[in-house]
Amino acid sequence: MNLQAMAVTIPVVAGHPNRVPFEGVLTLVDEASDRAPSGARGHRVLLTRAAAMAALPSLLGMAVDYRPEWDGHDVRRKCGIITRADVEGNRLSVSGYLYGRDFPEVEARMRQGGPAAMGMSYELADARVADMRAEVWTLTRVTFTGAAILLREKAAYRKTAFRVAAHDEVPQAWLAARGAR
Secondary structure, rough: OEEEEEEOOOOOOOOOOOOOOOOOOEEEEOOOOOOEEEEEOOOEEEEHHHHHHHHHHHHOOOOEOOOOOOOOOOOOOOOEEEEEEEOOEEEEEEEEEEEEOOHHHHHHHHHOOOOOOEEEEEEEEEEEOOOOOOOOOEEEEEEEEEEEEEEEOOOOOOOOOEOOOOOOOOOHHHHHHHHHO
């Protein structure tokens, strides 16, 4: 097992009304997407482990967004922040906080729909593709600019996941309990 992680330490404030912990599997590394993500011109993509590891620092402090239809990205609906990112096995996992008081509809939807229905999608800039003519684009360098919460069925990677945690729960425990996705 190989584990690499980065985190921003946010002080614990018991009962903070606007800090709802979340965790998720943002993507898989060294595995081709199930379908083409937006911006990939119809190509499935494969994020290399090396590119993911090099880009981990760019995830910290980036926003999580959503669309009311839960079917894609809306970078102007930033409803949370990523404070931890790690690669374990083939999973790039993230955790952080949703702004629960500012976006009560997001927290309500997450608690209502359950974690089985929800997934994630990454947002990138400065992506380098090994061969633009290839059927599957291999991403050899990326800068993460954020992430979106969406229905798992709408995600390019169907094995992504997202859930909100109880206010007193340690989010990473859920990811560990899920094992290999």
